[in-house]
Amino acid sequence: MKAVRYHKHGGPEVLQLEEIPRPAPSEMEVLVRVHAAGLNPGDWQIRSGYAGDRFPLPYIPGWDVSGVVEAIGPGVSAFRVGDEVYGMTANSGACAEYVAVPVTQLARKPAVLSHIQAAAVPMSCFTAWHALTKQGRLQAGETVIVNGASGGVGHFAVQLAKQAGARVIGIASGRNAPFVRELGADQVIDYTAAPREQPLWPADLALDTVGGTSGDLLLNLLRPGGRLVPVAFGQYDLEKAAARNVTVTAVQLLQIGSAALEDIARWFDRGDLQVALDMTVPLAATRQAHERSESRRARGKIVIVVKPDSV
Ligand SMILES: NC(=O)c1ccc[n+]([C@@H]2O[C@H](COP(=O)([O-])OP(=O)(O)OC[C@H]3O[C@@H](n4cnc5c(N)ncnc54)[C@H](OP(=O)(O)O)[C@@H]3O)[C@@H](O)[C@H]2O)c1
Known part of the structure; x- marks a missing residue:
C-alpha cells in the first residue's frame, strides 16, 4: 500500500510517499480502507521531534481517520466489512491507504458528513x-x-x-x-x-x-x-x-472512545454542528498540509484525501 512516513524527525521535507506492506488487524481491531485522514498540530509536533523517541521510526503520521472497513480482526462483532466508520487510531498511521484501528476507537461515520469532513472531526x-x-x-x-x-x-x-x-x-x-x-x-x-x-x-x-x-x-x-x-x-x-x-487545569492528552464518537456523530446528523475545512490535499501532498498547519493560520481543519475518488 501507499503510505506517507518519515525515517528521521525534522521539517516537512522528511515526509515521503512510500510503498509498504499493508497491516493486518489484530484482536479487536478492524482494517480500515482510509478515505481521508485529518491533520492535527500533534502530527507536525511529533514529526519535528517534540515527543522525542516516544514514537518509533519509521513513523506514519495521522490519528484522525474516516473510511470503510476492509477486514475484521479476531473477536470483532461490532463492525462488518463495508461499514463506513470514523475515529482515531491508537498510534497514528492514518496517512496510508490502510490502517488497523481498535474497535473501541471507532464508530459509524455521521451520515450527513463525507469521509473528508468526518476525518476532520474526532480529535x-x-x-x-x-x-x-x-x-x-x-x-x-x-x-x-x-x-x-x-x-x-x-x-x-x-x-x-x-x-x-x-x-x-x-x-x-x-x-x-x-x-x-x-x-x-x-x-x-x-x-x-x-x-x-x-x-x-x-x-x-x-x-x-x-x-x-x-x-x-x-x-x-x-x-x-x-x-x-x-x-x-x-x-x-x-x-x-x-x-x-x-x-x-493541566493539559490532558486524550484518546477518544466509541461512545463519544457516537454522540458526536449524532450531533452532526441532527445538524447541531458544522465542520469547516481550511484545505484538502492528496496523500502525495501531505507535506503541504503539514506546512499549512505549522503556519498556525488554518481556519478550521486540514484533511488529507487518501482515496482520490472519495467524497
Ligand atoms: N490536548 C489534546 O488532546 C489536544 C488535541 C488537539 C489539539 N491540541 C492542541 O491544541 C492547539 C490548537 O489546535 P488546533 O488544531 O485548534 O490548532 P490550529 O487549527 O492549527 O489553530 C490555528 C488557528 O489558531 C489561530 N491563532 C493563531 N494564533 C492565535 C492567537 N495568538 N490568538 C488567537 N488565535 C490565534 C489562527 O487564526 P489566525 O490566523 O487568525 O491567527 C488559526 O485559525 C495545538 O497546540 C494542539 O497541539 C491538543
Missing part, C-alpha cells in the same frame, strides 16, 4: 467537548472565552459552547472575525488590534487553544473564581491566578 471536536464540559464544567448561562476561536479545536468549541447555552466570546484575528461570528460567537475580540476591545461580559471559563504567552491575557479576562482550561501548552502566571482565585 478536535472531542478535545473541545472534553475541555468545555469535563475539565471546564461549563453550565448554561455562563460566559466562555475561546482563545483561537477560528482553529480546529476553537471552531468546534464555539459551536459546542453555544449549544450548551453559554454566551461565547471568541478571540481571533480580524480576518477570521466574520467566520467566528457565523459559528455563533456573541462577541469576537481581534487579538491583532491595538488597543484591544474589552469583553462585554466577565468570563466564567476560558478555553486556551493557542498556548504560548497568551495565557496572561485570559487571566485578566476571567472573573475572580473563574476557570482556565488550556488544551495547548502555555505560560500562565500561577501566582496571579491564585490571587484571583482562578483555577488552571
Whole structure:
C-alpha cells in the first residue's frame, strides 16, 4: 500500500510517499480502507521531534481517520466489512491507504458528513467537548472565552459552547472575525488590534487553544473564581491566578472512545454542528498540509484525501 512516513524527525521535507506492506488487524481491531485522514498540530509536533523517541521510526503520521472497513480482526462483532466508520487510531498511521484501528476507537461515520469532513472531526471536536464540559464544567448561562476561536479545536468549541447555552466570546484575528461570528460567537475580540476591545461580559471559563504567552491575557479576562482550561501548552502566571482565585487545569492528552464518537456523530446528523475545512490535499501532498498547519493560520481543519475518488 501507499503510505506517507518519515525515517528521521525534522521539517516537512522528511515526509515521503512510500510503498509498504499493508497491516493486518489484530484482536479487536478492524482494517480500515482510509478515505481521508485529518491533520492535527500533534502530527507536525511529533514529526519535528517534540515527543522525542516516544514514537518509533519509521513513523506514519495521522490519528484522525474516516473510511470503510476492509477486514475484521479476531473477536470483532461490532463492525462488518463495508461499514463506513470514523475515529482515531491508537498510534497514528492514518496517512496510508490502510490502517488497523481498535474497535473501541471507532464508530459509524455521521451520515450527513463525507469521509473528508468526518476525518476532520474526532480529535478536535472531542478535545473541545472534553475541555468545555469535563475539565471546564461549563453550565448554561455562563460566559466562555475561546482563545483561537477560528482553529480546529476553537471552531468546534464555539459551536459546542453555544449549544450548551453559554454566551461565547471568541478571540481571533480580524480576518477570521466574520467566520467566528457565523459559528455563533456573541462577541469576537481581534487579538491583532491595538488597543484591544474589552469583553462585554466577565468570563466564567476560558478555553486556551493557542498556548504560548497568551495565557496572561485570559487571566485578566476571567472573573475572580473563574476557570482556565488550556488544551495547548502555555505560560500562565500561577501566582496571579491564585490571587484571583482562578483555577488552571493541566493539559490532558486524550484518546477518544466509541461512545463519544457516537454522540458526536449524532450531533452532526441532527445538524447541531458544522465542520469547516481550511484545505484538502492528496496523500502525495501531505507535506503541504503539514506546512499549512505549522503556519498556525488554518481556519478550521486540514484533511488529507487518501482515496482520490472519495467524497
Ligand atoms: N490536548 C489534546 O488532546 C489536544 C488535541 C488537539 C489539539 N491540541 C492542541 O491544541 C492547539 C490548537 O489546535 P488546533 O488544531 O485548534 O490548532 P490550529 O487549527 O492549527 O489553530 C490555528 C488557528 O489558531 C489561530 N491563532 C493563531 N494564533 C492565535 C492567537 N495568538 N490568538 C488567537 N488565535 C490565534 C489562527 O487564526 P489566525 O490566523 O487568525 O491567527 C488559526 O485559525 C495545538 O497546540 C494542539 O497541539 C491538543
